[in-house]
Amino acid sequence: MRIVGHPVLPDLPADEVGFTFNGEPYTAREGEPVAATLLANGVRKLRVSPVAGEPRGIYCGIGHCYECRVWLNNDTQVRACLTPATEGDSFTSERTEV
Amino acid sequence: MSTPAGTEAFDLVVIGGGPAGLTAARDVAAAGGRVMVVDENHAMGGKLRGQLHEDPTDSSWWKGWELAEQGEKDAVAAGARMITDVVAWGLEPGWTVRLTYPAGRNGGPSHLTSRAVLVATGAVERPMPVTGWTLPGAMTIGAAQVLTNIHRVKPGRRVLVVGMDVLSLTIARAMQLAGVDVMGIVLPPTAVEGSSPRATLGRLAPMAKLAPAMYMRLAGRFLGWSWVQALASRLIPRTVRMWGIPLHLRTALVAIQGTDQVTGAVVVNVTADGTPVAGSERELAVDAVCLANGLIPLNELLATLDCAFLRSPDLGGTVPVHSDTLRTQLDGMYVAGNTIGVESAKIAEKQGALVALSIIEDLGLSTRRGCTAAQGALDLVGARRTMEFQFDVNVQRGHDKVQRAWETSGGPA
Incomplete structure (x- = not known):
């Protein structure tokens, strides 16, 4: 799903930041929000709604709707459409009880 | 990135580093002001960063990404400082801007104080x-x-766009350019206000009158004459093509389908007035559906203050009452860009330059420009008249309504 060889825009730097989502490893471009990396790898479903258990993914893409929220390092909820991964980050759909 | 102490006093804090914010930051910093720009995104530029279209005036590409980079560089070169990945969540008179860092990183100041x-x-x-x-x-x-032009990821392999306006047509084209199969553009569900074929064409048609020569050139070069003919005709054709993308002028979305993610969309034929034609429902196989229903000015922060608001459909929604020089009723509080009405990035940039003049005047900073904010306000009205497209052709009417409210309110509280 990556766009390469765009006819007008220059190519972006290569992937280099390693992180996991629900335990699976992914490699992000520096500064790229985690939702974009996941979509580039065909992952659209970021969590399920707490009551009905319905799937949720990117909706507004600009941090306004909070539909894409995921847990970062089991510690804090972040918006996947805005938040870039740093090396070794663990993102999850749900918070694990500790 | 330098981290200012929370006790450091600024002349100007700009909330939102889009074209309006960056331009204002540059000019106030150049006039000697201590300026900080805060933005929620990881990179400055706002929605300008994602804009990509062929400029009808000279056939050059409008590359928002480059313009955003340049805007940031110019503001920094002028002395403005920047914080990204930060949310401004509160304003207190005086002024104090409350900040939070959602990912718990880039630990900067919890607040900024500013004149x-x-x-x-x-x-x-x-x-x-x-x-x-x-x-x-x-x-x-x-x-x-954002996905296509900023992050360079396809929103889908086969995409349906819903809603026809300047924004959706431009972005459909950008997706196509990036190699996405844009299978068509249909109308919103019939329950959406103003979504009928007649109402939609009624909104698009005035674009042709706005700047006829330029529009016809644009239409002739990029859109194809069938589209212009459709705008002019009483009999609305079923489909016209723009850049090869089918615009289904008499088809509306009914529902989006899928279990874990989108696998299809149900559409239906509609009459000119938007009545569904029984038995014409059909399913389209798509993996993404992009919904376009216009933009709304975002000004939640000001709603927490003692500031009057005015509703104007011409401007896209509810906006804070402000002067034509972009002052609000609150001393030291200013507004610019789409937060006071949905317009193009070019206008937002001009508003940024104008509000900078007001701020420079009010703070008593030096300026070499010799242009007053009052003169800048008149220039803005002139610039709006020559724009090649507008989100709403009545946008100046909206701004005039705000100006009357400002004058009635007697100006600053």
């Missing part, structure tokens, strides 16, 4: 609720723009 604050928070999309719109793969047209 002046510019709210340049832009706009958000008007939702289009429809069955299935919460499924992964259903997204706003703006999300598709």
Whole structure:
């Protein structure tokens, strides 16, 4: 799903930041929000709604709707459409009880 | 990035580093002001960063990404400082800007104090609720723009666009350019206000009158004459093509389908007035549906203050009452960009330059420009008249209404 060889825009730097989502490893471009990396790898479903258990993914893409929220390092909820991964980050759909 | 102490006093804090905010930051910093820009995104530029279209005036590419980079560089070169990945969540008279860092990183100051604050928070999309719109793969047209032009990820392999306006047509073209199969553009569900074929063409047609020569050139070169003919005709054709993308002028979305993510969309034929034609429902196989229902000015921060608001459909929603020089009723509080009305980035940039003149005047900073904010306000009205396109052709009427409210209110509180 990556766009390469765009006819007008220059190519972006290569992937280099390693992180996991629900335990699976992914490699992000520096500064790229985690939702974009996941979509580039065909992952659209970021969590399920707490009551009905319905799937949720990117909706507004600009941090306004909070539909894409995921847990970062089991510690804090972040918006996947805005938040870039740093090396070794663990993102999850749900918070694990500790 | 330098981290200012929370006790450091600024002349201006700009909330939102889009074209309006960056331009104002540059000019106030160049006049000797201590300026800080805060933005929620990881990179400055706002929605300008994602804009990509062929400029009808000279056939050059309008590359928002480059313009955003340049805007940031110019503001920094002038002495403005920047914080990214930060949310401004509160304003207190005086002024104090409360900040939080959602990812718990880039630990900067918890607040900034400043003589002046510019709210340049832009706009958000008007939702289009429809069955299935919460499924992964259903997204706003703006999300598709950000994914395609900023992050360079395809919103889908085969995409349906819903809603016809300047924004959706431009972004459909940008997706096509990036190699996405844009299978067509249809109308919003019939329950959405103003979504009938007649109403939609009624909104698009005035574009042709706005700047006839330029529009016809644009139409002739890029859109194809069938589209212009459709705008002019009473009999609305079923489909016209723009850049080869089919615009289904008499087809409306019914529902988005899928279990874990989008796998299809149900559409139906509609009459000119938007009545569904029984038995014409059919399913289209798509993995993404992009919903376009216009933009709404975003100004939640100001709603927490003692500041009057005015509703204007011409401006896209509710905006804070302000002067034509972009002062609000609150001393030291200013507004610019789409937060006071949905317009193009070019206008936002001009508003940024104008509000800088007001701030420079009010703070007593030096300026070499010799142009007053009052003169700048008149220039803005002139610039609006020559824009090649507008989100709403009546946008100046909206601004005039705000100006009357400002004068009635007697200006600053």
